[in-house]
Amino acid sequence: MQPVSDVPPVGCPKRMVFGPCGGVRDDGRCELDEHPCVFLDEPLVRWPDPPVQPMTPSTLLDRAAYAPVVLADLSVTPFDPASVRRVVGVLAPVSDGLLVGEHANRPDFPPTMFAAEVIAAGGRVWTTLACRDRNRVVLEQELAGLAAVGVDGVLCVTGDGRGASVRPGVTQVFDLDGIRLAALAAGMGLPVAVPEAPEAPPVDLRPARVAQKQRAGAQVCVLNHASSPARVAAFVAAARAAGATLPFVAGVAVYTDEPSARVLQRFPGLHLDGAVVGQVLSAPDPRAAGIAAAVAEARALLAIPGVVGVNLSGTGSSGGVDDGAQVKAEVATQLRGMT
Numbered sequence: 001m002q003p004v005s006d007v008p009p010v011g012c013p014k015r016m017v018f019g020p021c022g023g024v025r026d027d028g029r030c031e032l033d034e035h036p037c038v039f040l041d042e043p044l045v046r047w048p049d050p051p052v053q054p055m056t057p058s059t060l061l062d063r064a065a066y067a068p069v070v071l072a073d074l075s076v077t078p079f080d081p082a083s084v085r086r087v088v089g090v091l092a093p094v095s096d097g098l099l100v101g102e103h104a105n106r107p108d109f110p111p112t113m114f115a116a117e118v119i120a121a122g123g124r125v126w127t128t129l130a131c132r133d134r135n136r137v138v139l140e141q142e143l144a145g146l147a148a149v150g151v152d153g154v155l156c157v158t159g160d161g162r163g164a165s166v167r168p169g170v171t172q173v174f175d176l177d178g179i180r181l182a183a184l185a186a187g188m189g190l191p192v193a194v195p196e197a198p199e200a201p202p203v204d205l206r207p208a209r210v211a212q213k214q215r216a217g218a219q220v221c222v223l224n225h226a227s228s229p230a231r232v233a234a235f236v237a238a239a240r241a242a243g244a245t246l247p248f249v250a251g252v253a254v255y256t257d258e259p260s261a262r263v264l265q266r267f268p269g270l271h272l273d274g275a276v277v278g279q280v281l282s283a284p285d286p287r288a289a290g291i292a293a294a295v296a297e298a299r300a301l302l303a304i305p306g307v308v309g310v311n312l313s314g315t316g317s318s319g320g321v322d323d324g325a326q327v328k329a330e331v332a333t334q335l336r337g338m339t
């Protein structure tokens with residue numbers, strides 16, 4: 001890892017050095033407090049020279065070099081290996097990778113153990129690793145474990161903050177932020193993805209952040225879902241202009257009812273097309289309409305230069321994790337032309 005300052009600016013609850021995080025609210029307020037985000041109206045925080053240049057092989061990224069790839073969020077019942085096996089059995093045959101999330105309100109098995117379960121069930125796994133609940137030593141342990149069990153890659157995130165009503169009294173660590181975790185992971189030989197939120201303030205600064213994340217060792221950028229493919233296209237073009245050369249995987253919102261749409265709208269920095277949501281929820285068959293909307297959005301995103309894949313994001317259905325997996329599998333199948 002490059003020698004970098006560990007001194008965050010005063011006032012950032014996540015103690016970010018290379019901020020801002022993706023949770024800045026639409027009005028510029030901090031995700032976790034009432035004051036403005038401390039990184040607003042500040043210059044870009046650059047990753048120090050020399051850049052990390054990983055050449056780490058990844059099945060997903062190798063395939064992305066010649067064909068569009070489909071990454072699917074893995075939503076399962078927490079602490080339930082049988083649920084992991086069932087959902088992986090549905091999604092693994094129709095996708096190029098399964099993305100294991102990290103949710104403040106829904107803890108699950110430790111990342112290394114979770115990844116081992118997915119791999120044993122036949123899945124190719126990308127693990128989201130967040131800085132919220134682990135100090136640096138535990139992050140290093142998990143990265144070593146993820147490398148040992150053979151994950152296809154790790155998505156390095158700072159992590160959304162735990163709200164005051166979620167497990168009150170539980171501390172939030174933030175020894176590192178996502179970009180320093182990315183450098184740590186790259187230095188340990190793991191393929192590294194980083195997130196970015198195209199429509200979170202400060203919008204003008206975020207494309208250049210992607211270039212800095214690449215300098216820290218990122219090999220692919222996974223974008224939060226945005227309000228339209230046009231916004232994603234503009235973001236990717238701006239990131240290219242700022243020097244980012246890595247490929248992008250764009251988020252696709254998968255929902256088929258009101259609760260599964262609401263899940264995707266509750267996080268700062270994430271945006272859905274309100275008109276499309278309305279059309280899906282008022283359709284005679286919202287399930288079919290939701291699947292069709294996701295396929296259409298994915299195809300539009302895959303037409304953007306620089307976007308090599310899509311991430312089927314969200315629960316897909318409020319009817320349980322097995323039904324949600326069936327929804328995402330149907331979207332993936334249509335995208336891969338397997339019907």
Ligand code: SF4
Binds near residue numbers: 012
């Ligand atoms: S919005 Fe994020 S980066 Fe900005 S001050 Fe709050 S926690 Fe820090």
